[in-house]
Amino acid sequence: MIDSMTIISQSREFENKINIFRNLIVEWYYLNKRDFPWRSQNTSSYEKIIAEFFLQKTKAENIVEVYKKFLIFFPGIEDLANANQKQIIKIIKPLGLYKRRSKLLIQFSRFLLKHYSGEIPSKQEDLLKIPGVGPYIANAYLISQFNYRLPVIDTNFKRLYSRVFSVSMEGDPRRNSFLLEFAEYILPKNNVREYTFAILDFSALVCSKKNPKCRICIFNKICDYYSE
Numbered sequence: 001m002i003d004s005m006t007i008i009s010q011s012r013e014f015e016n017k018i019n020i021f022r023n024l025i026v027e028w029y030y031l032n033k034r035d036f037p038w039r040s041q042n043t044s045s046y047e048k049i050i051a052e053f054f055l056q057k058t059k060a061e062n063i064v065e066v067y068k069k070f071l072i073f074f075p076g077i078e079d080l081a082n083a084n085q086k087q088i089i090k091i092i093k094p095l096g097l098y099k100r101r102s103k104l105l106i107q108f109s110r111f112l113l114k115h116y117s118g119e120i121p122s123k124q125e126d127l128l129k130i131p132g133v134g135p136y137i138a139n140a141y142l143i144s145q146f147n148y149r150l151p152v153i154d155t156n157f158k159r160l161y162s163r164v165f166s167v168s169m170e171g172d173p174r175r176n177s178f179l180l181e182f183a184e185y186i187l188p189k190n191n192v193r194e195y196t197f198a199i200l201d202f203s204a205l206v207c208s209k210k211n212p213k214c215r216i217c218i219f220n221k222i223c224d225y226y227s228e
Helices: 004-009 012-032 045-055 064-073 077-081 085-095 098-116 135-146 155-165 177-186 192-205
Strands: none
Touching: 012 155, 012 177, 012 192, 045 064, 045 098, 045 135, 064 085, 077 098, 085 098, 135 192, 155 177, 155 192
């Protein structure tokens, strides 16, 4: 397994591997990307961040119908702020964690109205002040909405980085300081939105937790997991 000193040393071989990875994953995305309503260019900032609330510990394909229904009943911040918890639970219950999610959604919307006039901030430090918005939601939203160069880490990133680069993956991926450092280091200079979506889609469709499709994987020639 590599450690932080390997990253710091920045050997030419390792840099070449990173460049190949970046290029292949984005190329793959343009040919194989999944379509979700919250990824559309016409999606509002409110709709994007609601999706991030739902995507926590839930597969993207499992939230689509709930997400659409939710936006019909609560199309804006004020609608959500005026809702009660039972109304929200009725819609989001199929997603699980519905009590926690419904409580946080109400706190989130009311905080926005009180402190930001209902507008979702465009700065990470302001987003992190909002109840229910942690580093992952904040960064994922800013990438999706503004294409900011920020890292996100979840089990999908953890699995792919671990397999291709033999990155140490001890404990919770969002609290692994080395993994966060690596995720930021490996980011491309441009197309961060596409890169991020690509890893999410590739991890779901090819580099899955069980039965990964190694024989058809685009990383066969550089993946440590495959070579072993």
